[in-house]
Amino acid sequence: MRLAGKGRNRDAEEVRFRFDGRELRGRAGEPLAAALMAQGVRVMGRSFKYHRPRGVMTAGSEEPNALVTVGRGAGREPNVRATVQEVHAGLEAFGQNAWPSVDFDVMAVNDLFAPVLGAGFYYKTFMWPRRFWEKVYEPAIRRAAGLGALSGEHNPDPYEKAFAFCDxxxxxxxxxxxxxxxxxxxxxxxxxxxxxxxxxxxxxxxxxxxxxxxxxxxxxxxxxxxxxxxxxxxxxxxxxx
CATH class of the missing domain: 3.50.50.60 (FAD/NAD(P)-binding domain)
Known part of the structure; x- marks a missing residue:
C-alpha cells in the first residue's frame, strides 16, 4: 500500500506500536490509518447495528468508520479517528464495537437477521412483557449497543484551559x-x-x-x-x- 519514494513521511523514524494486541511498525507522525493499511490491516472497526466490517473511508476528521480506542486504564480515549491519530512509539490502539476482535466478531451474527430487524422492530418487541424491560431487555441492549467505552476510572492527566483574546x-x-x-x-x-x-x-x-x-x-x-x-x-x- 506504500508508494516507493512517495509520501512526506517516507524518511520518518520507524516506530513500533500495537493494534488489538499485535505489534506493528509505522512511521512516526503518520496517521494510524496509513500505518495499519501499510501493514495489511483493512478492518478497523464494526458497524453499530449489524457489526459489519468497517475500514477507512476518508482521509481526515470526517472519518465515520475507522474509529478506535487509544490507550488503557483511566486515560483510555474511545472513538478516536484513525485517520488523524498520529503514530508514535508505544502507541496502543484497539478496534471497537467487536468481541473478541474486529477480525472475528461474535455479534456479526446480527447481520443474518437484518431482514427482520427493520425500523420500529425494537419498540414493538421489547414492550412486552413489561417487567422484562428493566431486568432483561435493557441490560442486554446496552451491552450490545454503542461504540467505544470509557474506563469509568478517574483520569489523573492534567488539563488546562485559557481565556484567549484576539482581533x-x-x-x-x-x-x-x-x-x-x-x-x-x-x-x-x-x-x-x-x-x-x-x-x-x-x-x-x-x-x-x-x-x-x-x-x-x-x-x-x-x-x-x-x-x-x-x-x-x-x-x-x-x-x-
Whole structure:
C-alpha cells in the first residue's frame, strides 16, 4: 500500500506500536490509518447495528468508520479517528464495537437477521412483557449497543484551559487560512491561527502544486516560520473551533 519514494513521511523514524494486541511498525507522525493499511490491516472497526466490517473511508476528521480506542486504564480515549491519530512509539490502539476482535466478531451474527430487524422492530418487541424491560431487555441492549467505552476510572492527566483574546481568529491553516493570518499578522493585528491537524498546511501538504513559484510544502514552511516569528500571532494545532 506504500508508494516507493512517495509520501512526506517516507524518511520518518520507524516506530513500533500495537493494534488489538499485535505489534506493528509505522512511521512516526503518520496517521494510524496509513500505518495499519501499510501493514495489511483493512478492518478497523464494526458497524453499530449489524457489526459489519468497517475500514477507512476518508482521509481526515470526517472519518465515520475507522474509529478506535487509544490507550488503557483511566486515560483510555474511545472513538478516536484513525485517520488523524498520529503514530508514535508505544502507541496502543484497539478496534471497537467487536468481541473478541474486529477480525472475528461474535455479534456479526446480527447481520443474518437484518431482514427482520427493520425500523420500529425494537419498540414493538421489547414492550412486552413489561417487567422484562428493566431486568432483561435493557441490560442486554446496552451491552450490545454503542461504540467505544470509557474506563469509568478517574483520569489523573492534567488539563488546562485559557481565556484567549484576539482581533482575528482564523479557523483552518490551509492556503486561505495561512494567507489570512499572514496578512493580518503583518498589519499588526492579534491573530490566533487554529487548525485541527498536527501540522498546518491543509491540502498544500498533499497536493503536487506550486505556490508563488515554489513547491507548496516549501511555501507552507516559509509561511509558518514567518508567522512563528510574529509576537502577535499564536498558532494552535490539534485544535477544534
Amino acid at each position: 482575528l481568529l482564523v479557523i483552518g491553516a490551509g492556503p486561505a487560512g495561512l494567507m489570512a493570518a499572514l496578512t493580518a499578522g503583518r498589519a499588526g493585528a492579534e491573530v490566533i491561527l487554529a487548525d485541527e491537524g498536527a501540522e498546518p498546511g491543509g491540502r498544500l501538504l498533499s497536493e503536487d502544486e506550486t505556490v508563488a513559484g515554489q513547491p507548496a510544502h516549501v511555501w507552507v514552511a516559509a509561511a509558518l516560520a514567518e508567522l512563528a516569528a510574529m509576537p502577535n500571532v499564536r498558532i494552535m494545532t490539534r485544535t477544534t473551533v
